[in-house]
Amino acid sequence: MRTLTYAAVLAAGALLAIPALAYDGTKCKAAGVCWEPKPGFPDKIAGTKYDPKHDPKELNKQADSIKAMEERNRKRIEAAKKTGKFEYDVSKIAAN
Incomplete structure (x- = not known):
């Protein structure tokens, strides 16, 4: 009975591990450095049509x-130091 259970666990583990072994299409420059642009996108975004060109006012x-x-x-x-009481509404402070 235990042997059958161990075999079932090993088979399930093997089935779950197969997708992890699949090649994902990336070319890693170093371990953990696997970013690459999608086809048709430039390596650097700055200065291209994909550059968001943020407005300084918005930033x-x-x-x-x-x-x-x-x-x-x-x-x-x-106002709290002058009056001794804290007033949250600033418009009421200016009216005093």
């Missing part, structure tokens, strides 16, 4: 929002 949106957040927090802290 700076997060930095601008962080600066605005820090300015609101500065106003909140200043």
